[in-house]
Amino acid sequence: MTAVFLVDDYTLRTVALGAVALGAVGGALGTFAVLRRQALVGDAISHAALPGVVLAYVLLGTKASQWLMLGAAVTGFAATLAVGGIVRTTRVKTDAALGIVLSVFFGVGLVLLTWVQRRPDASQAGLDRFLFGQAATVLRDDVVTIAVVGSLALAVVAVLWKQLKLLAFDAEFGASLGMRMHAVEIALTALLVVAIVIGLQMVGAVLMSAMIVAPAAAARQWTNRLGPMTLVAAGVGAAAGAIGAVASSEVERLPTGPTIVLVATAIVIGSFLVAPRGVLVRRLRARRARSRLAAHAVLADLAVLEDGHGGVAHGHPAATIGVMEEADATTALRGLEQDGLVRCDSEGNWSLTERGREEARRR
Incomplete structure (x- = not known):
């Protein structure tokens, strides 16, 4: 019109x-x-x-x-x-x-x-x-x-x-x-x-x-x-x-x-x-970058904890991992779980999957 x-x-x-x-x-x-x-x-x-x-x-x-x-x-x-x-x-x-x-x-x-x-x-x-x-x-x-x-x-x-x-x-x-x-x-x-x-x-x-x-x-x-x-x-x-x-x-x-x-x-x-x-896009990218860094750090911490237990799959509470990162690791663990890199057992303990173990070694 x-x-x-x-x-x-x-x-x-x-x-x-x-x-x-x-x-x-x-x-x-x-x-x-x-x-x-x-x-x-x-x-x-x-x-x-x-x-x-x-x-x-x-x-x-x-x-x-x-x-x-x-x-x-x-x-x-x-x-x-x-x-x-x-x-x-x-x-x-x-x-x-x-x-x-x-x-x-x-x-x-x-x-x-x-x-x-x-x-x-x-x-x-x-x-x-x-x-x-x-x-x-x-x-x-x-x-x-x-x-x-x-x-x-x-x-x-x-x-x-x-x-x-x-x-x-x-x-x-x-x-x-x-x-x-x-x-x-x-x-x-x-x-x-x-x-x-x-x-x-x-x-x-x-x-x-x-x-x-x-x-x-x-x-x-x-x-x-x-x-x-x-x-x-x-x-x-x-x-x-x-x-x-x-x-x-x-x-x-x-x-x-x-x-x-x-x-x-x-x-x-x-x-x-x-x-x-723009501002929103830059902030979104920065947030994603921080999430990736946090996920990488959590993956590395799980690998360290696993090595401390003789290299066997051993679950750890999210609070334990959070102490190592001085932050709440739950969000990063959920993201890693969606990617198939970690798993959570019935007691709420987190451990690396085989794929996650390979990814941690590669990094």
């Missing part, structure tokens, strides 16, 4: 397609930011894009999304250059420089936006949608722009794949091979700027960084290889965009941008829990 509704509803179809394209591009490019531990770069760029949007409107006198995105790209890229300049010329660390640039650029953007909104003409109305996002205003041309620009960005990633891989994992080794890693870093920054500015109208400057970080963070829990991680991140971003767009259309007055971000966050939390590298 929802699928039919999606096909028939022009607005929902447009928003969903734009969200899918945005999520896929943001997720794929965000992979490199997450691997380089520069998630805050996306936050700085997205907040620094706001003054560019307002300045583009003031200077060009148009609200065409292409020109506003261009303005956002200029100030977003300028913000990253400012961060690099601060780190190189002062003793301020990268995280502090990102915080400074983020705050200053976003503050300037809010001041400019307030000033423009107080002007007597009404032509500036709607600029605030770039602050929190307003997916309902996304048109077919905007979706085409997102798809085309995003596809070009992904094509650049494909061309620079080897260089970006070295940048993410071992930039110094790449430089030793003669690659211009600084230029590659600038190219990656430019790609992140592109991914962010194409999503400002839909998600907004405040939340756009989440579309860069969240899909990649979720994908990191499912694989430890760059190629699959990039594909999974793109898939997570696309799924979050589609689900968020549909969910916001089903609930009255539910904003699309924040809903998409919440869906992406839910996927991240789920990945942290149930993915192969």
Whole structure:
């Protein structure tokens, strides 16, 4: 029913397609930011894009999304250059420089936006949608722009794949091979700027960084290889965009941008829990490993006790074995019994089976 509704509803179809394209591009490019531990770069760029949007409107006198995105790209890229300049010329660390640039650029953007909104003409109305996002205003041309620009960005990633891989994992080794890693870093920054500015109208400057970080963070829990991680991140971003767009259309007055971000966050939390590298899976593996170690220790103790009785099968209470292990050995004994390595007699004493005896000798 929802699928039919999606096909028939022009607005929902447009928003969903734009969200899918945005999520896929943001997720794929965000992979490199997450691997380089520069998630805050996306936050700085997205907040620094706001003054560019307002300045583009003031200077060009148009609200065409292409020109506003261009303005956002200029100030977003300028913000990253400012961060690099601060780190190189002062003793301020990268995280502090990102915080400074983020705050200053976003503050300037809010001041400019307030000033423009107080002007007597009404032509500036709607600029605030770039602050929190307003997916309902996304048109077919905007979706085409997102798809085309995003596809070009992904094509650049494909061309620079080897260089970006070295940048993410071992930039110094790449430089030793003669690659211009600084230029590659600038190219990656430019790609992140592109991914962010194409999503400002839909998600907004405040939340756009989440579309860069969240899909990649979720994908990191499912694989430890760059190629699959990039594909999974793109898939997570696309799924979050589609689900968020549909969910916001089903609930009255539910904003699309924040809903998409919440869906992406839910996927991240789920990945942290149930993915192969997730919390629950790691704990389950650790529990199984402890159980195996306990079983091995109990098997060895039974062999020692048997040798102490002249190497003949002789049963021992679980409490006796537990004293040797300084723990309750009952659980381990039950597991070994299921594997056919030990047996329990009518009096509750445990002894090795022939198979268990061979297993103990082998270990």
